[in-house]
Amino acid sequence: MSKWSTVSCKHCGNDISVHEDWDSTPSYHKECAWDSQTYDICGGTMQVHRDWDNPPTAHKECRAANAAKWHTKSCKHCGSPIKYHEDWDNVPDYHKQCAWQTITCEICHGAMEIHRDWDNPPKVHKACREARAAQWYDKACDKCGGIIRIHKDWNNPPRFCASCKQSHAPKDVACSHCGNTFTIGTGIQITCEQRGWDLPKRCEGCRELFKYKPFRTVKETTFLGGTVFRTYNSLGQLISESRDETGFLGDERRRHTSASGKTTGITREKAGFFGDSYRETRGQDGKVKSTSREKTDFFGNKYSESSGGTSGTKHVTRSKSSIFGKKYRETK
Numbered sequence: 001m002s003k004w005s006t007v008s009c010k011h012c013g014n015d016i017s018v019h020e021d022w023d024s025t026p027s028y029h030k031e032c033a034w035d036s037q038t039y040d041i042c043g044g045t046m047q048v049h050r051d052w053d054n055p056p057t058a059h060k061e062c063r064a065a066n067a068a069k070w071h072t073k074s075c076k077h078c079g080s081p082i083k084y085h086e087d088w089d090n091v092p093d094y095h096k097q098c099a100w101q102t103i104t105c106e107i108c109h110g111a112m113e114i115h116r117d118w119d120n121p122p123k124v125h126k127a128c129r130e131a132r133a134a135q136w137y138d139k140a141c142d143k144c145g146g147i148i149r150i151h152k153d154w155n156n157p158p159r160f161c162a163s164c165k166q167s168h169a170p171k172d173v174a175c176s177h178c179g180n181t182f183t184i185g186t187g188i189q190i191t192c193e194q195r196g197w198d199l200p201k202r203c204e205g206c207r208e209l210f211k212y213k214p215f216r217t218v219k220e221t222t223f224l225g226g227t228v229f230r231t232y233n234s235l236g237q238l239i240s241e242s243r244d245e246t247g248f249l250g251d252e253r254r255r256h257t258s259a260s261g262k263t264t265g266i267t268r269e270k271a272g273f274f275g276d277s278y279r280e281t282r283g284q285d286g287k288v289k290s291t292s293r294e295k296t297d298f299f300g301n302k303y304s305e306s307s308g309g310t311s312g313t314k315h316v317t318r319s320k321s322s323i324f325g326k327k328y329r330e331t332k
Helices: 060-065 126-133 162-167 186-195 204-211
Strands: 004-008 015-019 034-038 045-049 070-074 081-085 100-104 111-115 136-140 147-151 171-174 181-184 215-221 227-232 238-246 252-258 263-271 277-282 288-296 302-308 313-321 327-331
Touching: 162 186
Parallel strands: none
Antiparallel strands: 004 015, 034 045, 070 081, 100 111, 136 147, 171 181, 215 227, 215 327, 227 238, 238 252, 252 263, 263 277, 277 288, 288 302, 302 313, 313 327
16 A cells, blocks of 8 residues: 655645655645745845744844844743843743643643743643543523533533623512512523513512413402402412502502512503503503503403503403302403
């Protein structure tokens, strides 16, 4: 079998024939390996090899002219002189033989060489680090698409990067229904932002109350003989109470409170642009929570249609009677 193969020239891309016994495989054709560069001092040209890590920056005669720019300083390790050029941006602090020291790899406990001037010297061998790195993989942050490093042993890998978690840190807010404090987590905040939703205004317990529909509103009498409209969910759990009252300026209104007694809204009669009447409910912050209008269906049955909330969902409320003849309002 032939011991010859080809590689691509790093400069022109054409093939180079190489022998498998060669210790050093050429990366360029001979005619491609050298490049002409202009020296900053004299402006003349000089040939440099494309693979040189540190190609010369001056002609020999130019270097001689600059010999006066060489100085000495003491090695920070052994104290002996170090020769350096005044144009160097990074003057060495050590001799080559003094610059490196031996430490122990924290993974395999073998010896490794580190430079004395490194601010953050490695603590493990490259091979050890790569073996450990194989236990990690990358995934995209669900919010910004940035990279998150995940370990294979983690049962609950994070969904968001540190930056997104910091900008959407969990926040404590008061429930708009019961007034209790609850926490809106990072994931909920980001999901609401991505989908254009408002943040939750009710705590988990109140959200659970509102899950079970239809609602039933019953007119009842209090212990003191007053009238109260109590709304229950389909499980019979009390959601809210409503009472008619007269405001400071004599306006008629209906106050809504949660089971805990917190005011959740005030409903007033309003007139539309064309004189049509409707009911408007505003929260304690003055913002409109919902509007309701009386309507009649195809069969002449009257019902109320309300809309509002963050989702703008419409609800229909109709008057009904129980099997015992007790009237109530059912909302779906």
